[in-house]
Amino acid sequence: MNCRTVLALVSQRHDLSAFKPMIEDADPGLDVVVWPDPRCHDAEIIAGWEVPPGLCARMPRLRLVHSIAAGVDNVIAGQALHAIPVCRVVDPLLAEGMLQYVLWAVLYFHRRFDEALRSGARHAWTRPVQTPAAQCRVGLMGLGEMASRVATILPSLGYTVNGWVRTPREFQGVNVFSGEAGLLPFLRATDVLVCLLPLTGATRGILSHTTLDALPRGAALVHCGRGEHLVERDLIEAIARGPLRGAVIDVFEQEPLHTDSPLWSTPGVLITPHMATMARPETVVAQVVENAARLRRGEALVRRVDLELGY
Numbered sequence: 001m002n003c004r005t006v007l008a009l010v011s012q013r014h015d016l017s018a019f020k021p022m023i024e025d026a027d028p029g030l031d032v033v034v035w036p037d038p039r040c041h042d043a044e045i046i047a048g049w050e051v052p053p054g055l056c057a058r059m060p061r062l063r064l065v066h067s068i069a070a071g072v073d074n075v076i077a078g079q080a081l082h083a084i085p086v087c088r089v090v091d092p093l094l095a096e097g098m099l100q101y102v103l104w105a106v107l108y109f110h111r112r113f114d115e116a117l118r119s120g121a122r123h124a125w126t127r128p129v130q131t132p133a134a135q136c137r138v139g140l141m142g143l144g145e146m147a148s149r150v151a152t153i154l155p156s157l158g159y160t161v162n163g164w165v166r167t168p169r170e171f172q173g174v175n176v177f178s179g180e181a182g183l184l185p186f187l188r189a190t191d192v193l194v195c196l197l198p199l200t201g202a203t204r205g206i207l208s209h210t211t212l213d214a215l216p217r218g219a220a221l222v223h224c225g226r227g228e229h230l231v232e233r234d235l236i237e238a239i240a241r242g243p244l245r246g247a248v249i250d251v252f253e254q255e256p257l258h259t260d261s262p263l264w265s266t267p268g269v270l271i272t273p274h275m276a277t278m279a280r281p282e283t284v285v286a287q288v289v290e291n292a293a294r295l296r297r298g299e300a301l302v303r304r305v306d307l308e309l310g311y
Contacts, residue, residue, distance in 0.1 A: 012052050022281065029292075041059055043062065064084065066287075067086070067305075069088070069279055087302070089279045098277040102154075103157075106222065109192050110133065139189065140161065142196040143174070150196070160175075198225075200311075212243065221235070221247040223249045232261075235247060239266055
């Protein structure tokens with residue numbers, strides 16, 4: 001009789017089988033099965049991303065849902081979890097990767113590399129106008145773990161940094177706006193808008209025409225939060241009408257982005273394949289295994305998510 005705890009690696013879109021030997025080597029007490037193996041329905045633990053809707057309700061022994069990433073939205077969406085705890089992965093290097101990506105994207109617009117590339121495509125020697133960093137106002141939507149690292153470094157490089165958060169708070173070097181009342185003045189004071197929000201009911205679709213049209217003419221978007229934040233048709237229209245200069249987009253509602261998506265050919269849009277940052281496999285394994293052991297021992301889980309907040 002198998003006395004090991006069954007852990008199911010579950011994803012609708014991604015092959016997670018590479019994690020199976022790593023997890024079993026780290027904890028021989030875990031019997032790891034990979035979706036869509038029928039044994040997944042007997043699992044006590046799910047570790048995954050993009051879990052099929054309604055799956056948790058069909059798993060009578062389920063005791064823990066563990067994201068293999070920092071976010072949990074694609075794990076808990078469409079699930080009836082009730083009292084089942086949900087945990088996530090926290091990798092300190094995630095913030096460093098995100099900082100590098102955002103800094104590159106801010107420089108892309110601030111130093112007008114987008115204009116230089118367009119000129120180069122026409123074989124035209126046209127030098128873009130350059131301005132000091134202090135004249136480039138970077139607006140961070142969200143000041144969570146990864147955004148906080150960005151918010152710490154950008155002011156030290158001379159940028160004027162604004163932040164928008166759900167509830168009032170202070171952050172050294174950042175002009176913080178909060179709540180619904182603070183959103184419009186925040187947007188009006190932003191030249192490069194960087195979305196680093198978690199995905200919740202309140203933030204789904206937040207990058208719509210209402211938000212984009214409130215930005216100053218010639219502003220740009222850097223989107224590396226969650227794909228569901230962005231209303232893609234509104235972005236395309238904002239660029240076509242002219243209020244928005246361009247966008248760097250790393251995350252999409254449907255991934256991979258379909259080959260016939262109009263975003264590929266929208267002028268001013270630069271697409272990257274969800275590469276801004278990601279947790280290291282060894283970190284994912286260590287944190288999933290740690291919580292599995294805590295679950296068996298009846299101890300408090302770590303990196304547990306508040307499902308009311310969504311993070």
